[in-house]
Amino acid sequence: xxxxxxxxxxxxxxxxxxxxxxxxxxxxxxxxxxxxxxxxxxxxxxxxxxxxxxxxxxxxxxxxxxxxxxxxxxxxxxxxxxxxxxxxxxxxxxxxxxxxxxxxxxxxxxxxxxxxxxxxxxxxxxxxxxxxxxxxxxxxxxxxxxxxxxxxxxxxxxxxxxxxxxxxxxxxxxxxxxxxxxxxxxxxxxxxxxxxxxxxxxxxxxxxxxxxxxxxxxxxxxxxxxxxxxxxxxxxxxxxxxxxxxxxxxxxxxxxxxxxxxxxxxxxxxxxxxxxxxxxxxxxxxxxxxxxxxxxxxxxxxxxxxxxxxxxxxxxxxx
Numbered sequence: 001x002x003x004x005x006x007x008x009x010x011x012x013x014x015x016x017x018x019x020x021x022x023x024x025x026x027x028x029x030x031x032x033x034x035x036x037x038x039x040x041x042x043x044x045x046x047x048x049x050x051x052x053x054x055x056x057x058x059x060x061x062x063x064x065x066x067x068x069x070x071x072x073x074x075x076x077x078x079x080x081x082x083x084x085x086x087x088x089x090x091x092x093x094x095x096x097x098x099x100x101x102x103x104x105x106x107x108x109x110x111x112x113x114x115x116x117x118x119x120x121x122x123x124x125x126x127x128x129x130x131x132x133x134x135x136x137x138x139x140x141x142x143x144x145x146x147x148x149x150x151x152x153x154x155x156x157x158x159x160x161x162x163x164x165x166x167x168x169x170x171x172x173x174x175x176x177x178x179x180x181x182x183x184x185x186x187x188x189x190x191x192x193x194x195x196x197x198x199x200x201x202x203x204x205x206x207x208x209x210x211x212x213x214x215x216x217x218x219x220x221x222x223x224x225x226x227x228x229x230x231x232x233x234x235x236x237x238x239x240x241x242x243x244x245x246x247x248x249x250x251x252x253x254x255x256x257x258x259x260x261x262x263x264x265x266x267x268x269x270x271x272x273x274x275x276x277x278x279x280x281x282x283x284x285x286x287x288x289x290x291x292x293x294x295x296x297x298x299x300x301x302x303x304x305x306x307x308x309x310x311x312x313x314x315x316x317x318x319x
Contacts, residue, residue, distance in 0.1 A: 024101060047061055058072075059073075067092055114182060129286050134200055144314070150313045155196065164305075167191055202229045208261060209253060231276055260284070267296065
């Protein structure tokens with residue numbers, strides 16, 4: 001895995017320490033300093049988890065319009081700390097906000113580097129059938145609580161569950177849209193290391209159906225060279241061709257005129273489709289047929305059981 005994952009959070013807190021006394025910055029400015037404004041919500045979550053408040057001055061981070069925003073130690077404490085540093089707050093907003101605003105971060109733009117890696121890895125993705133058989137299928141999913149990821153893998157042979165594997169891994173990377181693989185891949189690799197290698201893996205996430213054509217399933221497939229399938233609950237890319245309903249349960253998803261996956265209304269009880277795409281070493285059509293084979297409810301059985309198992313382990317219901 002990319003070593004930037006291990007240093008990401010510490011690098012973020014170092015950026016926060018660059019905000020000088022008497023100044024403030026914003027969630028968006030910090031996200032851009034990381035390399036992608038889509039990280040703004042992750043910035044808020046990391047600030048909320050700051051292990052060294054005041055030393056890492058998260059009280060100097062405010063909203064993009066100058067309003068004060070929240071603070072783990074209380075808004076009144078935040079206002080008092082800012083006032084002691086020469087930043088006045090009136091009516092819930094920073095006075096002379098534009099003059100107090102700091103954006104001049106010294107940064108390595110870590111998300112830019114991860115995006116560059118994604119762009120290189122996508123060239124290795126194979127969207128055609130390159131496998132010997134599809135008898136042994138695994139499903140994987142991850143659940144989270146208190147900075148720990150609980151991963152689960154269920155193994156299936158001829159439509160019957162034959163094994164389960166679970167792991168617990170400390171979370172080192174926040175959730176950021178289009179960078180999910182950097183959060184979950186360490187967990188999935190740990191699971192695969194402990195399991196018998198399957199013929200293919202169904203992943204709770206996108207495959208090729210991703211803004212950079214490298215969703216979690218594709219990233220996992222390239223790293224392990226195992227055929228993978230992405231099974232997602234929401235559409236990140238493209239448009240569904242035509243109306244999908246129980247009379248027409250399957251419809252291609254197209255982007256730039258090319259089929260990048262399928263919307264699939266997977267059972268008579270399902271109200272919303274899932275979005276199936278090839279991850280690696282499999283065509284979109286074969287990925288869809290495999291998901292159909294394992295679908296009794298909305299989510300195909302290998303992933304559905306892995307999801308349930310991951311939540312059981314997170315809650316302590318199963319060891």
